[in-house]
């Protein structure tokens with residue numbers, strides 16, 4: 001398999017006074033060339049922290065306690081010197097930040113921002129502008145109008161599409177998108193999803209799509225990692241997880257999306273409060289909210305098991321063979 | 328029953344340079360009725376006038392034209408003191424809980440204030456009353472009463488805002504989901520309890536959202552009203568609107584909802600000619616949706632379509648070329 005990214009045993013902690021928060025706990029995943037994945041989970045589950053770690057840029061006071069990140073089957077990115085890190089990143093990985101609409105420089109016209117990126121990466125400015133024109137028109141934007149505009153002259157959806165165009169400027173192989181549609185209006189959101197789906201198919205790019213809303217990812221990624229309290233609790237093909245989730249948390253997530261057709265009677269929200277990372281015990285992090293909780297869930301940490309469906313799940317309801325345990 | 332009769336709201340916009348004034352028709356000629364026990368979802372993009380409508384229904388701002396009639400009494404012409412009664416009958420639940428709760432007051436003070444203001448109870452009964460209110464929205468009084476808003480989770484804060492609206496025994500709730508700051512997975516639990524409480528107490532519920540999934544869930548068995556640039560462009564029984572929407576804008580909104588692959592299937596997709604609401608404002612003539620409408624003709628530029636009945640007697644559409652389209656089906 002032609003891997004563009006491999007993450008192994010990534011653990012990230014935030015020291016908070018005399019306690020530490022384990023914001024990302026032993027997370028592993030890999031991405032094949034052209035394959036796209038989503039990280040899905042509620043607020044505080046560690047999604048953005050993983051995204052920052054992919055750039056070895058975890059916010060203060062966070063510490064990457066252990067783990068390896070390899071791009072393009074190279075060495076451990078976390079142990080490289082800054083110069084080599086930059087080389088990996090040079091043009092190959094880019095990021096669209098959470099609330100990216102607000103990360104455009106408000107004082108500069110879009111044209112100037114394109115030129116600045118070109119300059120920083122030693123690309124000819126005219127070539128970059130031509131490239132930007134082409135990208136903006138694939139984003140259903142009028143290139144001339146947008147290039148001459150200041151960010152405040154554009155709507156939220158237009159700004160988000162401009163951010164994505166800028167992220168594509170250097171032809172990356174991987175784009176990390178943190179909540180790219182969360183702040184957008186419905187129709188605008190649909191346009192961004194459509195564009196992302198087009199670029200991943202046409203350009204053979206890998207998307208790492210981060211969201212708390214599992215209903216938006218069906219058409220933009222191949223695989224999903226469902227995260228809870230810093231851990232991956234289920235992973236697998238998006239259609240399989242949406243149609244037939246195995247982990248009680250994944251079931252809850254899917255079950256809380258009201259359907260557009262058919263029966264509404266078994267739509268229920270997830271019960272209980274979001275997890276408090278400071279009060280996690282040694283057992284399953286979802287135990288307090290889990291409708292199927294068993295005694296051992298409170299004490300034993302469930303391991304990731306491969307299921308016959310192809311999904312992998314970390315839950316005591318499934319045994320080592322991936323069979324559902326009857327209780 | 329609350330009836331809106333040709334209700335409009337116009338804001339006067341001062342242009343930055345010179346003194347030229349422009350009128351912004353935030354809500355235009357809306358007719359609606361909300362009775363106790365009925366659920367209505369108002370759907371539309373940002374800026375379509377949903378909150379403005381909600382604030383008029385709750386008596387927070389007066390209409391520029393038209394009348395709001397409650398139980399046969401024309402409130403918009405009633406004397407000022409009648410408005411206090413109105414504010415108690417109809418409670419607005421802003422969905423931005425940060426804005427709704429005073430950050431420097433305890434939850435107890437925030438909840439007690441409307442109770443005492445509307446003389447709903449005597450001081451001695453306060454604690455007992457607060458407990459039963461919090462219990463109704465699934466919160467534990469002992470756990471939250473002495474806390475400040477920032478000490479609660481997003482979901483708890485949102486439930487609290489619902490509890491606060493219920494303090495004064497309203498007959499109608501207007502819930503504005505304009506800012507949804509809570510995770511989708513937690514949002515549903517709140518919607519569930521709001522629906523259940525409204526049913527139990529026979530409240531009329533007007534729910535404002537931009538999400539057709541939420542609209543269908545909340546207004547199950549009720550009515551969906553779709554607004555575009557201040558006007559109602561389609562309305563009808565919830566299932567009828569989802570099964571066969573007829574206005575190209577309503578069809579665009581439903582087409583924009585991401586599909587849950589493996590559970591739902593898209594049969595047809597209607598894509599507006601422009602993904603953004605026009606920044607240049609409403610066209611002066613013709614159909615407001617015409618600049619974005621994929622089906623617009625010369626007629627749409629010239630003539631404004633009236634809201635008229637189609638098929639089902641309660642299904643109304645304002646489009647010259649209204650046509651039912653089946654957009655979504657269950658996955659097979």
Ligand SMILES: Nc1ncnc2c1ncn2[C@@H]1O[C@H](COP(=O)(O)OP(=O)(O)OP(=O)(O)O)[C@@H](O)[C@H]1O
Nearest residue numbers: 014023042043044045046047048049059060061277
């Ligand atoms: N700079 C920081 N200092 C202390 N704790 C932090 C910091 N950044 C993140 N955390 C903690 O790490 C955990 C994971 O946060 P993260 O931002 O990765 O979550 P997320 O899944 O991206 O959530 P959201 O959906 O809200 O963006 C949270 O509990 C948070 O409190």
Ligand SMILES: Nc1ncnc2c1ncn2[C@@H]1O[C@H](COP(=O)(O)OP(=O)(O)OP(=O)(O)O)[C@@H](O)[C@H]1O
Nearest residue numbers: 338351353371372373374375376377378379380505
């Ligand atoms: N007090 C006001 N003064 C001037 N214009 C206003 C005022 N309130 C609302 N508007 C304008 O009226 C129009 C409708 O606004 P409204 O807030 O009702 O929309 P909305 O449908 O609730 O949008 P959202 O989904 O973003 O909450 C907008 O163009 C808005 O800018």
Ligand code: SF4
Nearest residue numbers: 614617620627646647
């Ligand atoms: S009246 Fe014309 S422009 Fe308006 S929605 Fe119908 S077809 Fe489109």
Ligand SMILES: [Mg+2]
Nearest residue numbers: 047048049098
């Ligand atoms: Mg985040």
Ligand SMILES: [Mg+2]
Nearest residue numbers: 377378379505
């Ligand atoms: Mg609003």
